[in-house]
Amino acid sequence: MSIETRGERELLRALEQFAPELTKAMEQPNEEAAALVAADAKARAPKDKGTLAEGIESGPVKTIDTETIAEAKSTAEHGPFVEFGTSYMDAQPFMRPARDYGKKKVLQHMAREGTKAVPKVARRVS
Numbered sequence: 001m002s003i004e005t006r007g008e009r010e011l012l013r014a015l016e017q018f019a020p021e022l023t024k025a026m027e028q029p030n031e032e033a034a035a036l037v038a039a040d041a042k043a044r045a046p047k048d049k050g051t052l053a054e055g056i057e058s059g060p061v062k063t064i065d066t067e068t069i070a071e072a073k074s075t076a077e078h079g080p081f082v083e084f085g086t087s088y089m090d091a092q093p094f095m096r097p098a099r100d101y102g103k104k105k106v107l108q109h110m111a112r113e114g115t116k117a118v119p120k121v122a123r124r125v126s
Contacts, residue, residue: 019066021121022114027061027068029113033106034058034070041072041098045082052076052094072098 038058045053055076062069074083074095085091 018121021124022117023063023066023068025117025121026110026114027063029110029117030068030070031058031061032113033102033109034072036105036109037098037102038072040102041074041095044094044098045074046092046094052079052082055079056095 035058042053
């Protein structure tokens with residue numbers, strides 16, 4: 001009995017192209033997911049003068065190898081003090097609850113967009 005396989009080189013070449021292409025295709029959905037978390041954090045941020053909520057933003061996507069990273073962050077100087085508290089003030093978390101609450105929505109969004117992207121990327125690299 002003998003088994004013959006063909007096309008291994010072509011398959012490996014296609015797979016090597018697939019990961020970077022899929023990473024590129026997921027940049028926009030990743031940015032949208034970070035924006036969802038940022039919007040929720042703004043809604044949760046304590047409102048005194050409003051500068052805390054105004055300083056919450058989602059940043060641009062960074063790509064490292066085959067990983068895309070988008071972040072939601074507070075740029076207000078007092079953000080960490082409000083989030084974690086101090087020896088003089090209790091914590092009033094707003095970023096972590098937004099992240100935790102949004103996790104399911106973010107994962108659903110990324111899965112939905114990834115499902116759309118895979119066939120498109122597969123057609124391009126084949």
